Amino acid sequence: MSKEKIKNLNEIIREISNQNSKNEKLLSPLAMTTEKSKGRLNHEESNNLRSPYQIDRDRIIHTNAFRRLKHKSQVFIAPLGDHYVTRLTHTIEVSQIGRTIARALNLNEDLVEATSLGHDLGHSPFGHIGESILNELNSEGFHHSKQSVRIVEILEKNGSGLNLTFEVIDGIKHHSKPQGDYMKPELVKNLSLEAQIVRLSDSIAYLAHDINDAIRAKMITNNDLPERTKKHLGLKHSERLNNIITDVIISSWDCRGNISSSKTNNPWIRMSPKVTEIITDLRNFMFEKIYLPIGITKEGKISKEIVKILFDYYIKNIHLVPNYIKSLSNSSDRIVTDYVCGMTDLFALRTAEELKPGLTTNMFDGRL
Secondary structure: OOHHHHHHHHHHHHHHHHHHHHHHHOOOOOOOOOOOOOOEOOOOOOOOOOOHHHHHHHHHHOOHHHHHHHHOEOOOOOOOOOOOOEHHHHHHHHHHHHHHHHHHOOOOHHHHHHHHHHOOOOOOOOHHHHHHHHHHHOOOOOOHHHHHHHHHHHHHHHHOOOOOEHHHHHHHHOOOOOOOOOOOHHHHOOOOHHHHHHHHHHHHHHHHHHHHHHHHOOOOOHHHOOHHHHHHHOOOHHHHHHHHHHHHHHHOHHHHOOHHHOOOOOOOOOOOHHHHHHHHHHHHHHHHHHHHHHHOOHHHHHHHHHHHHHHHHHHHOHHHOOHHHHOOOOOHHHHHHHHHHOOOHHHHHHHHHHHOOOOOOOOOOOOO
16 A cells, blocks of 8 residues: 555544544433443454444454344244244344434443344343253353353354453343333442443333234234233334333433433433333233243243253263363353354254254244
8 A cells, every 4th residue: 555545544544533532522421432431351452443332343243143143032932934023133123222212312322232232142042941941951050141241251253252342241241131120220220321221122122022923923912912001102013112212211311411401310221100110011911921921832842842952962972062162161061051052043953853853843844
């Protein structure tokens, strides 16, 4: 490259860097910025074309774990229909909802996007059904949020990890929510506002799209939804999303950092008390009518058996696990969990069928 071209390139990079810095200065004083960031475990020189959180986003998108989400169940197990939500489309919806809220509240959209895209990397095949079985089988226990962190810190890039910023890792680690009322300030006390946005966006996304999938599967109809859900959130997917997101933005308006409009000394991302009650009721309804019943369907029971068969097989044949995974732990349970968790639904189905022919007969016709 000629000296003239190098000079022009350097000038362009400086201009982009200056613009990125100016944009960050326009954010809410409560926003997480590059200046406030704790950085990365292993220091890296700054990239003047992209912010650290943009770099994190790009690293996550290009991982194998992210690509595999397209063949991992959200709620309905290995569905044949093209329009059922997968773990990947759920992740994209969380990112979209999170970015909308972050932009409205003048918070760091790049941090929200990166955290959203990485939050479910650690999900097992067959969704929460697979997660519950791995939790039983692994002597150390298993939870997808912890596994997501393990993936970005250790497992990806053949054991090198992604060296993400501490803020993205922290948001991934704490995105999960307990059953019941999860809208309490003490539950998010030490989380950045951006991480809090991802935490809420996750539940907003899955409640909205899981209703659609449950209707598509003829498990419920719109009329079955709780009365307050129908009355206050609407009967259409778009209405429900718009009403919930709008409520979050209005309720969390003090997170923009406007002191004159501040409602509290410790702003946090929340819904109004009324919508909090409605969402809690709706979430309890979904557990009762959809999430828990799916676990006792024929497909749910076979999915549990598949995970058990795979776990037991690789414990006895650990030499078949890729070497780089084996090199990352001294625990057989941990090694096999890392391997089985990384499987897609289809890969798990095919492998289990090879180990126990006929296991999936009449259960997953057309999927193998």
